[in-house]
Amino acid sequence: MEINPVKGTHDIIADEAYLYTMIENAAMGIASLYGYKEIRTPIIEHTPLFLRSVGESSDIVNKEMYTFEDKGGRSITLRPELTAGVMRSIVSNKLYANGDFPIKFCYVGPCFRYERPQAGRYRQFNQFGVEAVGAPSVYQDAEVIAIGHRLLNTLGLDNVKVLINSLGDEESRKAYKEALREYFSKHIDKMCPDCKRRLEVNPLRILDCKVPEDVEIVKNAPKMTDYLSQESKAYLRTVISILKSVGIETEVDTNLVRGLDYYTGVVFEYHFAKVEGVDNVGALGGGGHYANLLAEVGGPKEEGIGLAMGVERLAYIVKSTLNPNTKIGADVYLMGMTDDIIEQNFVLADMLRGNGFIVEMNYATKSLGALFKAANRKNAKFAIIVGEDEFNKKEVSVKNLKSQEQTLVKLEDLDNVLHSMLNKYYADENPVDTGKEEQ
Numbered sequence: 001m002e003i004n005p006v007k008g009t010h011d012i013i014a015d016e017a018y019l020y021t022m023i024e025n026a027a028m029g030i031a032s033l034y035g036y037k038e039i040r041t042p043i044i045e046h047t048p049l050f051l052r053s054v055g056e057s058s059d060i061v062n063k064e065m066y067t068f069e070d071k072g073g074r075s076i077t078l079r080p081e082l083t084a085g086v087m088r089s090i091v092s093n094k095l096y097a098n099g100d101f102p103i104k105f106c107y108v109g110p111c112f113r114y115e116r117p118q119a120g121r122y123r124q125f126n127q128f129g130v131e132a133v134g135a136p137s138v139y140q141d142a143e144v145i146a147i148g149h150r151l152l153n154t155l156g157l158d159n160v161k162v163l164i165n166s167l168g169d170e171e172s173r174k175a176y177k178e179a180l181r182e183y184f185s186k187h188i189d190k191m192c193p194d195c196k197r198r199l200e201v202n203p204l205r206i207l208d209c210k211v212p213e214d215v216e217i218v219k220n221a222p223k224m225t226d227y228l229s230q231e232s233k234a235y236l237r238t239v240i241s242i243l244k245s246v247g248i249e250t251e252v253d254t255n256l257v258r259g260l261d262y263y264t265g266v267v268f269e270y271h272f273a274k275v276e277g278v279d280n281v282g283a284l285g286g287g288g289h290y291a292n293l294l295a296e297v298g299g300p301k302e303e304g305i306g307l308a309m310g311v312e313r314l315a316y317i318v319k320s321t322l323n324p325n326t327k328i329g330a331d332v333y334l335m336g337m338t339d340d341i342i343e344q345n346f347v348l349a350d351m352l353r354g355n356g357f358i359v360e361m362n363y364a365t366k367s368l369g370a371l372f373k374a375a376n377r378k379n380a381k382f383a384i385i386v387g388e389d390e391f392n393k394k395e396v397s398v399k400n401l402k403s404q405e406q407t408l409v410k411l412e413d414l415d416n417v418l419h420s421m422l423n424k425y426y427a428d429e430n431p432v433d434t435g436k437e438e439q
């Protein structure tokens, strides 16, 4: 009997895995430019960690967690996100003890949510994220938002909107929740069962509802901006203007509340603008400020700000917007028609790989025609062909497999010549950065 993958999971194979690695490396590299160090926390945590942090009013805790009892009778949950685990780790390892704030971490890894699978929504997916805890500052908030923006730019996605809002301080939020309760009480009979529950537990969550009839009702709900204290308004304005100073335009979205309970103050999301033929996969990432999260998991009362981006969604958008002719494959295919040439090619391949080229070659002698077919199957950009005469003269022919142009190159110059040929090839192929330079 064939065993299928679990619903909502997917295998990431070959070229796609390469794209994931490229995105993850770019993300972690960018975070390190801002001084974030990597943290790897367990995939399983005690369930109460998520109840206390992500929160009992969130959809994640209510409907989406993979929770089970282990053989020791403990309630264990596969992490639905990484922030809570990072906070738990800061507390477990007393990383706050030396008072050196902010503590800055970046991460990448799998998360699990029992959601209805659809475009950009999986039950196992990967998140990249950063957290900065302690020493709160408008600059710190802006820095985290800028990291996500820089990643999108690096991936060639400049068609992106940064939505921003403030959930205000505790007082503002209390007043706003009251106003929402009053407004939604008048409409709740017509709203979905989830919203009925949300009204009881946390009316802010109703603003997230995707049911079309409810979205209409939400449109006329009171706006957070009308309930923000002067201080919270000024804070949001300052973060917006700091972002502007580094060229990042934001758009205030007063209904942006995010789906997790721990956010307070500034919240944000990145959305890819609509493009024909590209599915709307929802937010590429988002995050926000959290005043009480570390304290809620047993640490000192230090504020923080975090960001999480979905690697699956980034990979989908990068793939959909890349020049479709750009195929990941070998940089060069070394063609050997005789045993002598194969012997020389083996050494040449070793040298080229040492210099960072992706190299494929044949080990059994074949005709030139068969070798061109093989190079094609490997998506090779260039072929290196060595004839009897060239072999004796220590030369090779480098053939651009797209333009069919062929150049005679001395073996000693091959590395340099190939570098410039490949750079030109990728620049011509795709004005968008394919990440080739970052490898």
Ligand code: AMP
Binding pocket: 081, 113, 115, 120, 121, 122, 123, 124, 125, 126, 127, 259, 282, 283, 284, 285, 286, 287, 308, 309, 310, 311, 312, 313
């Ligand atoms: P969140 O932790 O809910 O703030 O989500 C942060 C980012 O993770 C989202 O913007 C998505 O890019 C990604 N994400 C969240 N849930 C899923 C999912 N079920 N499948 C794929 N990506 C997801």
